[in-house]
Amino acid sequence: MNTIRSISQFHKLVSLPEPLHPLVSVIDLAKITYTQSEIWKGFVNRFYCVALKHDVKGKLKYGHQYYDYDKGILSFTAPNQVQYLDLQNIECGNGWLLIFHPDFLLRHNLANAIHQYGFFSYTVNEALHLSAEEEQDLLMVLHNIERECKHIDKHTQEIIISQIELLLNYPQRFYERQFITRKNNNHHLLEKFEQLLNDHYNSPAEKPQGLLTVQNIAGLMNISPNYLSDL
Incomplete structure (x- = not known):
């Protein structure tokens, strides 16, 4: 690099x-x-x-x-x-x-x-x-x-x-x-966050990655971990 x-x-x-x-x-x-x-x-x-x-x-x-x-x-x-x-x-x-x-x-x-x-x-x-x-x-x-x-x-x-x-x-x-x-937009982000958590813990499929982390969720939501934490 x-x-x-x-x-x-x-x-x-x-x-x-x-x-x-x-x-x-x-x-x-x-x-x-x-x-x-x-x-x-x-x-x-x-x-x-x-x-x-x-x-x-x-x-x-x-x-x-x-x-x-x-x-x-x-x-x-x-x-x-x-x-x-x-x-x-x-x-x-x-x-x-x-x-x-x-x-x-x-x-x-x-x-x-x-x-x-x-x-x-x-x-x-x-x-x-x-x-x-x-x-x-x-x-x-x-x-x-x-x-x-x-x-x-x-x-x-x-x-x-x-x-x-x-x-x-x-x-x-x-x-x-x-x-x-941007409260309305952030509200949609938080809804997406909750949906990802629900999908993860309610899915019967095996989860080899273990517990979800802030980094995992932020990646799925296409935002940075720090931005997600500050919401």
């Missing part, structure tokens, strides 16, 4: 100059041009990605399934998630991408706390949709991080990490709002 190990390597792969900071970068998607590299046919990143996007056309593949890359407006990926990108049918569109390496969080509480943000395991078709006001809140934080990357001193890490924490706390609120406003 191909590996994108550094922020600098990623910049080169999307035809951007060297990042202002070696461990964190805020990227204007309109300035991206993907290089024709074999790496996109199957790769993992060694860093976190938060994408705030508009009009992005193309397909991104997780595991064995393709997802529309233009669904939703805010999406998250964690390090070491396997991805496949179809360069034949992609347009970068407009928006912003925050990428930061786990090493940037060392000796900070966020290094451990970041695993509590379940949306880093949400698949792209479960991306977060934002209101105009919510989007402006996130853009303000992204621009603060971008500006701080230009001033690397002993305060830089603490200031940027505080902004990253704020950026991650906003989606916690926004996802709760999305779950509420």
Whole structure:
């Protein structure tokens, strides 16, 4: 499996100059041009990605399934998630991408706390949709991080990490709002969940796989385990 190990390597792969900071970068998607590299046919990143996007056309593949890359407006990926990108049918569109390496969080509480943000395991078709006001809140934080990357001193890490924490706390609120406003759709998901349980335990057929797990059920429902748990 191909590996994108550094922020600098990623910049080169999307035809951007060297990042202002070696461990964190805020990227204007309109300035991206993907290089024709074999790496996109199957790769993992060694860093976190938060994408705030508009009009992005193309397909991104997780595991064995393709997802529309233009669904939703805010999406998250964690390090070491396997991805496949179809360069034949992609347009970068407009928006912003925050990428930061786990090493940037060392000796900070966020290094451990970041695993509590379940949306880093949400698949792209479960991306977060934002209101105009919510989007402006996130853009303000992204621009603060971008500006701080230009001033690397002993305060830089603490200031940027505080902004990253704020950026991650906003989606916690926004996802709760999305779950509420999509109550009817989520109700159908829960009905499907109950039906799968009933079918499993009421079926006379032998069940070699044993007890159903959240991972099993989420796979049958075509959603991620974390998204199912948060419902």
